Each structure stands twice: as structure tokens, then as C-alpha cells.
Amino acid sequence: MSIIKLNNNGVKNATAFGSITGLGSMTFIKKLTASGSSTLSFVDGASGVVLDNTYKEYLFTFNNIHPSASSNFTFQVSIDSGSNYNVAMTTTVFSAYHYENDGGTALFYNAAIDQAQGTAFQELGKASTDNDSCCGGTLNLFSPSSDTFVKHFIGNVEFVTLDASSNPYSMNHLSAGYANTTSAVDAIQFKMSSGNFDGDICLYGIA
Numbered sequence: 001m002s003i004i005k006l007n008n009n010g011v012k013n014a015t016a017f018g019s020i021t022g023l024g025s026m027t028f029i030k031k032l033t034a035s036g037s038s039t040l041s042f043v044d045g046a047s048g049v050v051l052d053n054t055y056k057e058y059l060f061t062f063n064n065i066h067p068s069a070s071s072n073f074t075f076q077v078s079i080d081s082g083s084n085y086n087v088a089m090t091t092t093v094f095s096a097y098h099y100e101n102d103g104g105t106a107l108f109y110n111a112a113i114d115q116a117q118g119t120a121f122q123e124l125g126k127a128s129t130d131n132d133s134c135c136g137g138t139l140n141l142f143s144p145s146s147d148t149f150v151k152h153f154i155g156n157v158e159f160v161t162l163d164a165s166s167n168p169y170s171m172n173h174l175s176a177g178y179a180n181t182t183s184a185v186d187a188i189q190f191k192m193s194s195g196n197f198d199g200d201i202c203l204y205g206i207a
Contacts, residue, residue, distance in 0.1 A: 026059065029203045036068065036196045042203055043082045044186040051186055053145040055205030060139040060188075062124075062157065062201055069195035070128040072113075073135055073157065074121035077144075077179050078187035085189045086119040091177030093123075099169040110173065117180065121191065125157030125173050133168070134199070135159030144185035151179040 030049050032040045042060075044051035051058060065073055076085035093110040113123040125135040137157030144151050155175040162168055179185060190201060 025207045027055070027205045027207070029058075029205055031200060031202045033200050034065075034197050036198065038196050039189050039191040040201050041082055041187060041189040042201075043078075045081075049203065050205060051144055051188070051203075052184070055207060056143050057206040058141045058144065059204040059206055060141070060190075060201055061204070062136050062138070062190075063199055064134045064136060065125070065127060065197055065199035065201075066134045067127050067129060067192045067195055067197045069192070070161065071126065071192040071194035072123045073125045073127065073159075073190070073197070074123050074193055075139065075155075075188060075190045076119075076121045077141075077151065077185045078189070079181055079183040079185055080187075082187035082189065085121070085187070087179045087181050087185070088117045088119050089115050089122055089177055089179050090117055091115045091122055091175060093173055093175045095171060095173050097169050097171040099167060101167065103167065104169075113173075113175075115177070121189075121193070122155075122175065122177070123173070123193070124155045124175060125159040126161050126171075127159050128162045130160075130162065130168070133160045133162070141185070141188070147182055147184060150181065151185050153177060153179070 042049045077087050078085050091114050095110040096107040098105045127133045127135045139155045142152045158172045
């Protein structure tokens, strides 16, 4: 059975999934590894990082982010090559959780961690210091080099953490919003709200 792909108002027939290329192709750019690190920063033009108009969408993946102190995994962007990470953001967050002991579940709008023109680092997830506690997920950043539009993002992070009584639970933050600037975003920084962390963050460009 053939597969049809629309591309620039044309039609292309393919006989295998592997033969479909072009639209939405993803290119690996850079991997940063945290090992007791306070921050990881991707700055356009530094150490092989591309974060400009080469791609209209950038994808960050988070793997086994594990903190030195129970805290929040956060990010902010920069319009001055990383000299400052304080761009005003308006954000929205939905969260869902399920306890390991099946003691509770919920799905709710998380007003405690959204921002309305805030310049703080935006929470994406969290984790405790338990050996098996970590977080992982993705962040999509759209058209960061635009000098016309604000910079939209969507984050999806899953994590395991503990409540005040040390009961473990699985939680997901689905966050979205925009950095309210028409200047080009040329750097992004990730950090915990407290302490250092281990883990990998990879950057991809999406055509």
C-alpha cells in the first residue's frame, strides 16, 4: 500500500515509511550533560549550538534529571546571548498526579506555578533526592529568532517526587505560554530552583 505525502502543493507516493523525508525532519544539534551542575545553557553560536532562524522550531529533551535537593526544574530565555535570563513570560500549566500507593489522583489547573508577565524561571517539573526519583520530558520552542512575534513554547514533563509525608507519586506538568518579546531569543538556560542536578538535555532543530 502506498503512502501519500503533500509537499509544496504536490503529491508524492512512497512505498515504505523510510522513504518519507523532508517535512518535519529533526536534526540533532547539541547534547549537554549535567554532573553536579548548577545550570545548563544553550547559547546560539557557542560550542556548536544553533538557536537562530536555521529552524522554525527547536526541541529540547530531558533525560534522568536528578537534583541534589528536592526542588523544581525550571527554564528561562535570553535576548542578549545569555547575559540575562529575565524575559517576561505569560504561562499556563495543567497538572495530573497519581500516588504510588493509589492513595489519590487529580487533574487540575496549576495556578501556583503559572506566570502573568513574570520574569522568574518557569517551572517545568520537579524531583526529590530519592535514588529512583527523576524527571524527563520535552520543551518545544517556536521561531525563537523572529523579530515580529512573541516566542511560544510547550513543555511536557513527567516526574516522580514525594509529598510532605514522603509518599511517592507520579506527576505530569503540561505547561505552555510565551516569552513576551519581539527580539530574537538566542539563549536558554535550565536549572533547579535549589541546588545542583545531574542528567542530559539534548537540542534538536525541526525543519
